[in-house]
Amino acid sequence: SAVISQKPSRDICQRGTSLTIQCQVDSQVTMMFWYRQQPGQSLTLIATANQGSEATYESGFVIDKFPISRPNLTFSTLTVSNMSPEDSSIYLCSATTSGRGLYEQYFGPGTRLTVT
Amino acid sequence: RKEVEQDPGPFNVPEGATVAFNCTYSNSASQSFFWYRQDCRKEPKLLMSVYSSGNEDGRFTAQLNRASQYISLLIRDSKLSDSATYLCVVNQGSYQLTFGKGTKLSVIP
Numbered sequence: 001s002a003v004i005s006q007k008p009s010r011d012i013c014q015r016g017t018s019l020t021i022q023c024q025v026d027s028q029v030t031m032m033f034w035y036r037q038q039p040g041q042s043l044t045l046i047a048t049a050n051q052g053s054e055a056t057y058e059s060g061f062v063i064d065k066f067p068i069s070r071p072n073l074t075f076s077t078l079t080v081s082n083m084s085p086e087d088s089s090i091y092l093c094s095a096t097t098s099g100r101g102l103y104e105q106y107f108g109p110g111t112r113l114t115v116t
Numbered sequence: 117r118k119e120v121e122q123d124p125g126p127f128n129v130p131e132g133a134t135v136a137f138n139c140t141y142s143n144s145a146s147q148s149f150f151w152y153r154q155d156c157r158k159e160p161k162l163l164m165s166v167y168s169s170g171n172e173d174g175r176f177t178a179q180l181n182r183a184s185q186y187i188s189l190l191i192r193d194s195k196l197s198d199s200a201t202y203l204c205v206v207n208q209g210s211y212q213l214t215f216g217k218g219t220k221l222s223v224i225p
Binding site: 044045107 | 147148150158159160161162165203207211212213215216217218
């Protein structure tokens with residue numbers, strides 16, 4: 001498995017501002033992903049973070065709103081841009097490792113975002 | 117039809133009980149299946165991968181029925197520490213995972 005850290009762990013932001021969330025993995029991983037989990041809901045995939053190229057976004061999520069970077073195999077950032085109260089959620093980073101559990105994903109502790 | 121459906125719960129069971137969760141998935145091309153556990157205000161953690169005909173890990177048994185597109189998780193001798201939300205998760209041929217909404221379990225002393 002991989003150990004994943006995220007920062008910040010939580011933040012309270014004003015409407016119209018942007019927040020960048022960082023995700024660091026302790027080992028080289030194959031894939032990195034960003035999810036959102038709204039209160040009382042399950043996880044929704046925002047995008048796959050591709051190393052050195054543009055992220056692959058899921059339906060309903062766009063690069064202008066959620067720009068993502070992945071400059072190397074162990075680090076990625078997600079920016080929540082021009083925030084509104086509807087963006088209040090938990091944002092989670094995950095990663096897969098190569099090997100036996102090829103599709104097993106491990107999650108960071110999440111970033112709890114509140115937009116006022 | 118939702119891609120991954122789970123028992124709505126919540127399940128409230130006494131310590132020592134056996135409890136089973138069910139999950140169905142809609143995409144017959146799905147290739148890998150998992151159960152994750154999520155504690156309140158924590159991230160999901162992989163509990164078990166579910167292999168072809170099922171597998172067991174201590175008190176936990178997962179089963180897969182591809183013909184019926186059905187996955188189950190059985191917990192024997194429930195402990196207080198088993199209280200959590202259990203997420204059924206399906207991989208559909210890429211690295212992307214689809215999560216069910218989860219079933220909440222409360223084990224009562």
